[in-house]
Amino acid sequence: MRVAIFRPFFPPWEMEPLKKISNDFIIDFYITSPINGGVYKAFIKENESNIITLPYDKFTKTIMNNWSIKKVLVFRTILLDTSIKPILFKIILKNKYDVVETIENYTYSSFQSIIAKKFSKVHTIIMNWENIVFPPWRFFLRYIINKQCDAFRVPSLTAKWKLIKEGVKNEKIHYIPACVDTKRFNPHLKKDLKKKLGIEDKIVILYIGRLVPQKGVEYLIKAFSKILQENSQIVLLIVGEGPLKNTLINLANKLKIKNNIIFLKAVPYNRIHEIHAISDITVLPSIPTKNWMEQFGYVLIEAMACGKPIVASRSGAIPEIVIDNETGFLVEPGNINELAEKISLLISDSKLREKMGYKGRARVEKKFSYEVIIPKIKELYYSING
Incomplete structure (x- = not known):
């Protein structure tokens, strides 16, 4: 054929x-x-x-x-x-x-x-x-x-x-x-990149994707600013490119949290699993608009395959992937306080991170492998x- x-x-x-x-x-x-x-x-x-x-x-x-x-x-x-x-x-x-x-x-x-x-x-x-x-x-x-x-x-x-x-x-x-390839994306990947970035002792919150308004990264940075007031042993890793990059860097400077945020360029697909390996929590804070809402959220199944818990907004297809209170948390789009609250909950509870990550991996194996x-x-x- x-x-x-x-x-x-x-x-x-x-x-x-x-x-x-x-x-x-x-x-x-x-x-x-x-x-x-x-x-x-x-x-x-x-x-x-x-x-x-x-x-x-x-x-x-x-x-x-x-x-x-x-x-x-x-x-x-x-x-x-x-x-x-x-x-x-x-x-x-x-x-x-x-x-x-x-x-x-x-x-x-x-x-x-x-x-x-x-x-x-x-x-x-x-x-x-x-x-x-x-x-x-x-x-x-x-x-x-x-x-x-x-x-x-x-x-x-x-x-x-x-x-x-x-x-x-x-x-x-x-x-x-x-x-997603569950053999390449798995919970047992080496975390060599953490040492390279100098964040071995930090809890890593990860965002991977385009830096555009509808992805809600601005809200994530503002939520992260609130979380930092309670816990300084965390870092926000933002991976991707887009027209908002300089705006987001300026926002981090304005909020005086630039030392806890790392911006990385878009990573080739054959290395993206190395990024997932060093994260503790993956966040996708998408904002639906009149003409767009999240069509899938591929980064979510990559992260879940690696055993990572998710915090994501209720936008488009995201609730079809992330089961609220089971494989992660779903929040209202643009709600900075709720976003900060759910991320903080996972930061403070390693067993909850492990439990949600395990269930996320099982869900990917069953539905998205x-x-x-x-x-x-x-x-x-x-x-x-x-």
């Missing part, structure tokens, strides 16, 4: 399990957007024999390079797509794929796969992360795609409910969560191809 998977970029944690099914299928991975930076670039280079990056045509490149045009709503429809011209359509027909998987039910890439279906025997799957009925200005495109697509793969129940609200039949939606999820992806591909 020949399979083509199209993405604007391939996060390593998404591609790794897909690579593992390559023994069962002939899979071509296509990148449909040049918006790839940092750790993604490094990963693409490591896997360039598996990944085909599609070029932009001149007209589309002109639009992408013109910031004032790109900001106009109608032109942002191409941001997840390789070109205004039907490149994907031609690729699908030329290579006679059996199954094609694209991303989101409002992209031009998905629309091209639906059109290709009319001229070939290809079966279409859409990976749908989006869990808000948005954007309204693509309603007509969504309507056609929802009607004609053979199957939808969703990583969360919030994404499934979104599709149902848009009129997609329940039987077309396949709930298959993201997954390669062993559980990869067979479900295979089953979907086989079933859709008859």
